[in-house]
Structures are given as structure tokens and as C-alpha cells.
Amino acid sequence: MRLIIAEKPSLARAIAEALPAPAHKKDGYLVAGDTQVTWCLGHLLEQAPPDAYDPAYKPWRRDHLPIVPTRWKLSPRPKARGQLAVIRARLKQADHVVHAGDPDREGQLLVQEVIEYLGFKGPVSRLLISDLNLPAVRRSLSRLEDNRHYAPLYQAAQTRSRADWLYGINLTRAWTLIGRQAGHDGVLSVGRVQTPVLGLVVRRDEDIRHFVPYPFYVLWAELRVQAGNLRAWWVPGESQRLDDKGRLLDRAPAETLQQRLLGSEGHVSSVDSRDRRQPAPLPYSLSALQVDAARRHGLSAKAVLDICQRLYERHQLITYPRSDCRYLPQEHLSLAPGQLRQALAGDPVMAGWLTHADFSLRSRAWNDKQVGAHHALAPTGKVFDAARLSGQEADVYRLIARNVMAQFYPPLVTREVKAEFVILDERFRAAGQQVLSPGWKPLFTTRDEAPPLPALQEGETCRVEAAEVEDRETRPPEPFNDASLIKAMMNIARYVDDPEVRKTLRDTDGLGTEATRAGIIETLIERGYLVRQSKALRATRLGVALIHSLPEAVGRPERTALWEQRLDAIANQGDPAPFLEALVRDLHGLVGAADSQRLTQAMANAQGEDAAPARTRGKGRSGNRGKAASTTRRRRGGASSGSSGSSSGSSSKRSRAARKPSKGENR
Numbered sequence: 001m002r003l004i005i006a007e008k009p010s011l012a013r014a015i016a017e018a019l020p021a022p023a024h025k026k027d028g029y030l031v032a033g034d035t036q037v038t039w040c041l042g043h044l045l046e047q048a049p050p051d052a053y054d055p056a057y058k059p060w061r062r063d064h065l066p067i068v069p070t071r072w073k074l075s076p077r078p079k080a081r082g083q084l085a086v087i088r089a090r091l092k093q094a095d096h097v098v099h100a101g102d103p104d105r106e107g108q109l110l111v112q113e114v115i116e117y118l119g120f121k122g123p124v125s126r127l128l129i130s131d132l133n134l135p136a137v138r139r140s141l142s143r144l145e146d147n148r149h150y151a152p153l154y155q156a157a158q159t160r161s162r163a164d165w166l167y168g169i170n171l172t173r174a175w176t177l178i179g180r181q182a183g184h185d186g187v188l189s190v191g192r193v194q195t196p197v198l199g200l201v202v203r204r205d206e207d208i209r210h211f212v213p214y215p216f217y218v219l220w221a222e223l224r225v226q227a228g229n230l231r232a233w234w235v236p237g238e239s240q241r242l243d244d245k246g247r248l249l250d251r252a253p254a255e256t257l258q259q260r261l262l263g264s265e266g267h268v269s270s271v272d273s274r275d276r277r278q279p280a281p282l283p284y285s286l287s288a289l290q291v292d293a294a295r296r297h298g299l300s301a302k303a304v305l306d307i308c309q310r311l312y313e314r315h316q317l318i319t320y321p322r323s324d325c326r327y328l329p330q331e332h333l334s335l336a337p338g339q340l341r342q343a344l345a346g347d348p349v350m351a352g353w354l355t356h357a358d359f360s361l362r363s364r365a366w367n368d369k370q371v372g373a374h375h376a377l378a379p380t381g382k383v384f385d386a387a388r389l390s391g392q393e394a395d396v397y398r399l400i401a402r403n404v405m406a407q408f409y410p411p412l413v414t415r416e417v418k419a420e421f422v423i424l425d426e427r428f429r430a431a432g433q434q435v436l437s438p439g440w441k442p443l444f445t446t447r448d449e450a451p452p453l454p455a456l457q458e459g460e461t462c463r464v465e466a467a468e469v470e471d472r473e474t475r476p477p478e479p480f481n482d483a484s485l486i487k488a489m490m491n492i493a494r495y496v497d498d499p500e501v502r503k504t505l506r507d508t509d510g511l512g513t514e515a516t517r518a519g520i521i522e523t524l525i526e527r528g529y530l531v532r533q534s535k536a537l538r539a540t541r542l543g544v545a546l547i548h549s550l551p552e553a554v555g556r557p558e559r560t561a562l563w564e565q566r567l568d569a570i571a572n573q574g575d576p577a578p579f580l581e582a583l584v585r586d587l588h589g590l591v592g593a594a595d596s597q598r599l600t601q602a603m604a605n606a607q608g609e610d611a612a613p614a615r616t617r618g619k620g621r622s623g624n625r626g627k628a629a630s631t632t633r634r635r636r637g638g639a640s641s642g643s644s645g646s647s648s649g650s651s652s653k654r655s656r657a658a659r660k661p662s663k664g665e666n667r
Helices: 009-018 078-093 105-117 134-141 147-181 194-209 251-261 286-297 301-314 336-344 348-356 391-408 482-490 499-505 517-526 541-549 558-571 577-592 596-605 622-630 653-657
Strands: 002-006 029-032 035-039 045-047 074-076 096-100 124-126 215-225 228-234 265-278 412-423 426-437 461-473 530-533 536-539
Touching (some): 002 078, 009 029, 009 301, 074 078, 147 577, 194 482, 265 426, 286 391, 286 482, 286 517, 301 482, 301 517, 336 348, 336 391, 482 517, 517 530, 536 541, 558 577
Parallel strands (some): 002 035, 096 124
Antiparallel strands (some): 045 074, 228 426, 265 412
16 A cells, blocks of 8 residues: 655645545545555654653753753654554555655655654655646656655754754753743743844844934935936035935035025036846745735735645645745746636736736746745646635735736836036936836836936036925834845845855845744744834844843854754755754853843843733743743744743643644744
């Protein structure tokens, strides 16, 4: 008997429907001829808690830290025991297993750890599915691979899980224990991804809080040239008092020049005209979609992830959503025109896009070299019916479809003109843009661009018809919101000071993964470290105090982003042992740095927002919030139920059920 183990029930049903024989439902599995299909329910197993290694670890004590298992153990999740028993019984009858986890690092871990935990020793194949529609699943079933090819990926995922357990267990226990000495009765959860993300928000809020505005001044002149009028801006010279961005800090020179300008003549000193061809924006990765959906529709990152999961699993309208890739396989190019026509023709807006598409075009998006475990989000070809979707689901689907449809539009061609003028021996500048060919631009609602300049010739005369000095003031940076924080997590190199590290991090995936970034934000809110104020995300006093009490490196992004690089190396045949050994050495120093006096001072001095009421962010404050923290590693890809729990070792059913298990990290 061949047994296929899917990651979730929806995937199992899609596989069963694609098998040659009709499928019959049993208790926890499906039977189709000589093939049976069963499923996991997210992670069925989790890293065992510390007291599974030694009962002495159940009470939290400083002298136990760091806790480092010598032989790693997994434990069944309490609510998963029934399905685990079903898989155990099926494996006893199987002579061949097909691993059908999602096509990513966590998907490899989720199913393979069950196969190994239950002791199956027979051959295992790998089934990779990114599109749940019937033709796509059948194609995938015809392309089974040897699961041994994915051993390095599994090893990287397993190493990540163990490393997160080590980091989260030990630092959370250390800071919770000094928190009690400082008068805080709840768990202070520390993770390798969530804490640097919190650090980003804390530092941004402090930049805003400590920002001191100052005035600056700009002078513009309305110029008459042969072909029309334009507005040009004075470029103050180095003899003037300027800030580091070249802004004028004294009003008097601008006023003096303004009084002399009216009626004066000058000439065009230079004209730089360049035509620019801009290809269509690429199809979306999940994070890129979350950024755009937040900006255009006000959706939180978590809401976008949940919507995408429904569009993928329930409605089967889009391909696998938890993707970090913005490119599509070349073989999809020939299928795309038919799929798009079939899917979009019934929607008035998207039907208009079809009318003007040129399906003979081939964009940069179709590139096998850029496609890894996943490809970009795309419509599957199933007919879109807005009446069957919520308004938000339809909005997100249209964004996904639009970016794929844009690949069949020509480039946007613009002419960008920059001109300089000399008037009364002073320099003035103007810039404008002219659209020569709109290409894909009509599909997108974008910000207004600079209007075109009238035709200009070097040396021609210009005359000042009006001039004015404007008083302006510097503004603080904007607080983070879902869109900007997701973007910061994607482009974390921008927030790193060390130029060498910054150069290295430009090639990494940033903080978190496509599947976990939304959950990280929600976790920080649930734990009382962040609050939402309208669309803004602000740090609470507790969040600020935690960051200031930790060693600086724990709250900064360099460590975790470089960590991801090392995990990628393991996924490419690297040895995990040196990585874990270095982490254990690091943990000795970090645990030793836990200082109750420093935390007491940080809590006394912390400036931040009040935490949201308990009912708005999960299981409440103090001990209950700690219980919520303790369950995070029960979510998909997490490290352990013991990573941050109350000292009694109890857990909160409500907090476990608060959110659907998510891929990747509590980290």
C-alpha cells in the first residue's frame, strides 16, 4: 500500500481527487485504490519541554541556565494525538510513503519529523504541490522525487527548531526570573525574531519622541520660457547655512533674493532629457502583497495572510501563498493566457484588463533561475466569482491577478527632464516627467508624478514672473504600520549600521519568513509589547523596558538575519553542529548578562504606550500572557511549549486556540 501524508486536510482532499481511483473517506484518512491519503494538522509534534529531559527543570531557576539537551526529544501535541495514532496505524500497512508537506523548509520538517518519529524505514518519495487545482495536482503526482534529495532542507529546518528552542527557552526564563525580582509577575518572552522586530519599533518610537523640529526655507520662482511656464527652485550655495540635506536654515538670504528676482531674466544653463523604459511590477510574494494590501485597502499583514490561505485552500483561486518569490516558472507562460481568460472574464474590471493585454509578450517574470521552492502568487485559472467571496477576499485576489496580468502589457515609457537655470548668478532647478507610452500603468493606481516641463533649449532666455519664500519645518519619521514594518523586515539591511554586515544582509531574506512575519506582529501585540493606534504600531512601556534591559545585540536584527544565512548554508549540505555549538557558547554569555537592577531601572524609565486591554490581545496580562507565550512554539515550526510559560508549567487552552498554527517562528 502506498501512503501519502499531506500537511493538512485540504491538501489531502485535493490529492485524493487527483488519483485515478475514486476516493472513499475513512476516519482520519482517504482510500483510493491501493493508495491511502492521510494528513497532519499543522505540527503534530513539538520540541519537548525542559522537564522532559529532567524533572528538576520544571521550576524555573537561574542556576539551571542555559538548558542544553544532549539528545533531542519530540512530544506529541495534546490535540494531535488522535491523528498521530491514525498515521501510525496507516504506516504499519504501508510499503511506500509519499511526503506531501508544503514546498518549503517548514513543510519538509512538519511531515518528515512524523515519519521519523513513528519509525517508518521504507522508501519515501517527495510530492511538491503549489496549486490545488486538479490539473496542477495531477502534474505534481506524475513528478514524484526521492525524499532523500531534501535531507539537507530537513536538517536545516530541524536545526532551526532546536536553535529557536535553545534561544527562546533560556532567554525567556532568564528575563522572566529577573523580571520577578524587578516586580513584574508575568513572563518576559524573548525570541530571536520577535525581539529584534520589537527593537525596530522601540527605536523608531524613540526617534519620534526625541525628535526636535527646526525650520528651513525654500524659494521658488515662476519662470516664463518660450514654450510656456514652469516653477524652479533655488539651489543655495555653500556660503549659506545649510543642514546635511542642503536645506536653507536662514530666511534672510531667501528673502533678499526674492525681492531682486521679480522681472529678472536669466537663461537655461543645462537640460538633461532621458527616456526611461520601466517594466511592469513583478507578481507578488506574500510580503510584497501584504505591503500593497495594507497601503491600498488598510488590511493588516495577518488579515492578508488569512485571506490568501482561504483563496488557496477554500476557493482554490490562487497558487501557494506563503511564497518569498516574485517570479514564475517558464512552463506557466503558455498556460497563463488561457487561465487568465477563464478566471477573469466574468469580472468587469478584470475583463477590461484582458481586452488590452498582449499575450505574445514575455516579461522578466518568467524565469526558472529565480524560482526556488515556490513561485510567485498567481491565479490558478478557476473562475473568479466576486459573489462567492468577501469584499476583502475579492480586493486581494484582484491585486494578485493584476500583477500577473501586467506581465502581458508593454513597458511604461517616460521622458524625464531635469533643467538648470542661472538667474542673477544664482542656480535654480526644475524637473518634470512626460508619459510617452502608458504601458501597464493604467492597471495601477499610483501617486501623481511630476508634471511635464515645457520644451526647453539650452541657452534660451527665461524671465521671472513670480517668486515666493516658503517656511517649512522638518518632520519626525512616521511610526511603523503593518506595511512599513513588513517592508522593514524584508529589507532589514537598511536598519544595520555596520557597512560590512549591511552588505551581507542585502542578500538575505531579512527578519522572519513570508509565512511568519504577520504572526510575529500579532504575537508582539498579544504579549503586550506593541499596540495598534489606528493604523500605527507603537511600543508599550513593557516593550520599551524589555529592549533596554536586554544586551543590545538581542534587540537588533544582525544576529537573526545572519542566523538565516547559516541555516541556508545547512540547507545546501552544510554541517549544523558548528552552528549549534556557537549558539550554546553565545547563550552562556547572554544568560549571564540578565541583570535585575538593569531591568528595574528600564521599567522605571520606560516611555511608551499603555498596553491594550487583555481581551483585545489574547489571554491577558501577567501570568496569563506568559501562558500565551508558552504556547507559541506549539504553532507550526515552533520550538517548544516550555519556551516561555508560567513557572507552574500550566498552559492556556484559550491562547493555544487563539490563532491558527502558523508556519515558522515564535523566534
